[in-house]
Amino acid sequence: MTPTITAFNWVPDFARGFVRDIRARWAFEEIGRPYAVDLVDGKSIKLPAHRRFQPFGQIPTYRDDGVAIFESGAIALRIAEEGGGLLPDDPEGRMRAIQWVIAALNSVEPYVMQLAVVDVFEADRPWSAERRPQVIADLEERLADLQQALGERTWIDGGDFTVGDLMLISVLGGLRGTGVLDGFPQLAAYVARGEDRPAHRKAMADHLADLADAPVAA
Structure with missing residues (x-):
């Protein structure tokens, strides 16, 4: 499967550009690997289906053919392991x-x-x-x-x-x-x-574009 992360489909203006899905997006862009984004709302991450995977009701989460994990640091390390450049060889x-x-x-x-x-x-x-x-x-x-x-x-x-x-x-x-x-x-x-x-600029642009295209919160 294409590695997939979760990200919010809407956040308040003060949070735009700061949400932690940017870290995963940036890591993917640095290694040049395609990925998918599952956009979720603030209510769904608090429901049991999400909490069974992410017990704290947060994003981002990450899934690929080998692992399903949460926490931005763990996700960045997984992405770094999967592609060259972010982790030294020695x-x-x-x-x-x-x-x-x-x-x-x-x-x-x-x-x-x-x-x-x-x-x-x-x-x-x-x-x-x-x-x-x-x-x-x-x-x-x-x-x-x-x-x-x-x-x-x-x-x-x-x-x-x-x-x-x-x-x-x-x-x-x-x-x-x-x-x-x-x-x-x-x-x-x-x-x-x-x-x-360039990888950060692309990650940030994609993060902001997903929020711009999302429906306004009720």
Whole structure:
């Protein structure tokens, strides 16, 4: 079967360009492999049929002839294994790329998401404004660590672009429009390089096109 991912058929304007199906789409475009997209709505992913596969009621999910999995990091790694270019051939380089996928999701993304919580998802709560300075301080501390790790390198491991870069840049892309990266010029340039790759531009365009063609939510 053609590898298939799930993606939303509609999201609010603030979420367009940020939903995690972009990570899978980008990985497919990097390896040059065709894939299919099963567009779903926000209600169907909470139903038992979807939860039996994805217990948290989220997207994306992924299926091919060999596996059926969820979580964007696992999906990106599966796609990287199926095609050349995103995982180095040598064992040490391969594990470092995987290391950065896990670091992006475990050590960076939680800090990025806390900013989204106070600025978007809980912006109307009385504690959000009071909590925001500490959220920014914690995020900036983590970004400073990451910028130091990147240094002057083009990509995080100093060699070719890998699935580790794909995941880090996808996570940092969650700061798009916030101005936070303005204080971290090396990281800002790193994200810009990644998002300017033809594979990312194609993935983003397809993501936005699917949302543009979808029916307006009731």
